[in-house]
Amino acid sequence: MTTSQHAARPAHGVSPAASVMEAMVLMQGLPEGCLVVVDGNNLPLGILTGRDVALRVVGAGLRASAVRVDAVMSQPVFTIPNRASLEEVTRSLKSCGVRRLPMVGDDGKLAGIVTAGDLFTVLWGDLSLFGAGLLADP
């Protein structure tokens, strides 16, 4: 089982030169709650979460249209190969202290994103199957 098959979702990239306002318009309705900041070759440069924007833009009293994404994004961005196993993703989420990990292909380009919530949902599905197995053979 690989994460790209079971727990990953498409990632949404944003240019480092975009304004934070443009980025937040892009982020509306995205379940992963973040944007991956990528260069022109789709290589991850950073990650922009709602918390980054709340604390570094709103908390600083700044208008979002006047702030570039790369001025407030979180760096370095932790990534994980899109062929990583669930155990590897879980370990990385824990060791990096993050809830979301962008996934990259062999070429280093952004290939998706996995969140702690998605991972939990996959594990929960397996646990439910396990529970059904216990009920069937108590």
Added chain:
Amino acid sequence: MSTSAQQGRLVAVVEASQSVETAAQLLAESGADGLVVMSNGAPVGLVTDHDLALRVAGVDADPASTLVGSVMSEPLITVDPGASFAEVVKLMRTHGIRRIPIVKDGRLAGMVELDDLLITLAGEFGDLAECLRREISMHRDVSGPRYQVKMGRIGWHPHLRWKT
């Protein structure tokens, strides 16, 4: 900002009449990702870092002159201190929320968050797994195969055999 530790986590609060700039600073100071919004001593809404990003930065509003009351999520969903685990989970699922303030006699008494519930649940699962592990060791034999569930993958475990 005041805090309450009667139930669950410490609760960070902000007044509805304060600016979103102040709210963001309170989020930074407290380390919380959400604030309970108070008005006249009563909890009236909730505002998260995500709300501030989308509802303030997303519309290019001025953080100093935008009031918390205009961007908070309302009506506030609350539970009383006696609510069961199942009731809280059902409310979170129904409303698509991760945190619910605990209110007693109209006053803020704490906060319950999905993360806390998950940690509690993980402990219960650990206890359950220990029961199963003990049962398995009691019946361990060399006569039949058994599978092992490891982090969401069902894998072959050649050393563990099951008495039939």
